[in-house]
Amino acid sequence: MMNLTPETLGRMDEAIAHYPVRRSAVLPLLHLVQEDQGHVSDEAIEWIASKLGLQPINVYELVTFYPMFRRKPIGRTHIKVCRTLSCAIMGGYRTCAEFQKAFGTGLGQVSPDGEVTVEFVECLASCGTAPVVMIGDKLHERVDAAKARSLSEDIKAGAPPAARGR
């Protein structure tokens, strides 16, 4: 079974109540499942479908469309480096390479120690403080190569909770 926390289940019911049509709650439920379990499994897709009175394909087609949902577990810390123009011209590619080097990992993979997954993402809407990186839910601004190295050290040393998260 799904083993969702009581808190997640409570937040799901609250989310469903926000809409006159239950189907609208698919995205909120997918976010909640992913926050709870780290990724969206086949079981979760079927579970959400049944919860909202939908076919599994109605949920599955969203998981495959929206970039933020993932089908497989990732590293304990998720590092998303902005790839788009304003960050790139300020050195975003180099920032991304520094993170990969620090953890000895390729793009989109789980690092060998299971610590991180480094990804390129498209514009994070903080172009004025480029290059930017999201670590978990937290945005880090002006992350040049040196700052990427120091953030990597923080993560390895067990960064403060605000900078962590899936």
Added chain:
Amino acid sequence: MIFRHVDEPGYTSDLACYVRNGGYEVLRKAVARKPEELVDQVKRSGLRGRGGAGFPCGVKWTLLDRKSGKPIYLVVNADESEPGTFKDRYIIHQDPHQLIEGSMITCFANRVERAYIYIRGEFPEGARILERAIAEARAANFVGPDILGSGYGCEMYVHRGAGAYICGEETGLIESLEGKRPYPRIKPPYFPAVLGLYQCPTIVNNVETICHVKHIADMGGDAFSKIGTPNNTGTRIYCVSGHVRRPGTYEFDVGRLTIGELLHEVCGGPLPGRTFKAVIPGGSSAKVLRFGERFRGKRKVGADMVEYDWGVEDIPLDFDSLGMVGSMGGSGGVIVMDDSVSMVEALGNINEFYAHESCGQCTPCREGSLWMKKITARMVHGDARAEDGALLKSVADQIAGRTICAFGEACAWPTQSFVAKFGDEFTAYAQAKKQTRAEGAAELV
């Protein structure tokens, strides 16, 4: 106007601070007014949408089907995704109650009883700030079943997206809010004002636009229309990024500044030892402008037609002037590139974005955006050919105008403009045996 308080020291995002600075007073007065009168004020204000298209807000509201008997919805478009744009994030983080007050005034004016803020998935912190602010506003009776004892009620919820740019397109956003893939709808018949969310009349407005509504309700439409220039009224938040000394968000009267004034005086000019090469004035889909090119024609000033002869620096930052020079004010995202940037690589970067974000519904866009990306990536990775500029243009020309939504134009315009204005660079790129990157230049593809 919108940033009046946010930059003050000690200004916080909580309700108490907002109220201390006069917050929700405009809503208090608004709910005692006639809804039609508020709509009229917004019409008189000349406010144009700040999300990208610059469509007049009052007209959008007037198009609402009020006779259908169906509920009317407001959806605030906070899916800020146009590369180069970062104003909505700032408003949401620094002053969420201004957005909520503007939303509630909009709802009251249009008899909306349920509003959603569609916030992009990459703003988890912003979503939490908004949820907390709505809860505060509800507890204080600024949102909820009986707003300020007026008998008028409206609920408001935050809905998070999940990383898809196309959700910024208003009908795609509506599909997404209905729990579907965000494939944009065909217009007609699916104009949101008639057949929007759940097939009900729906207003979709940008965050900044909604904030302006508060100020229009406060000062009156006529007073607002005197700010800025005719047909380009109010203030506008310019988001400047890239190669300037002081990037950031700056609010000015629309059209008061030229591109040169914004970049040199406000943003401190180019980085040491560099010169400006190109600027994209309205988000990455706006057509690029090349420093050194001239724009000539006639424009209306008052009742007269006056000739203009502008360099890039001379172009006033308003919707109409940027349109006249073949680009657009768009979302207000101004991306600056200096002489260290290779235009072939910059286009390669932009093309990768659009290829990633095409929803795949229409063939010309799905295939075309991918081919443009493949061509520029091949060029950058060592196999540039003499015919590539023409090839890119031919692909782009077959996308624009042939798709359900404006993404077709959004992905074609960068390629069309880069190739047209920097054709020499594309040719030189193909002729060079080996590409050398300027000193200090970053990798872009």
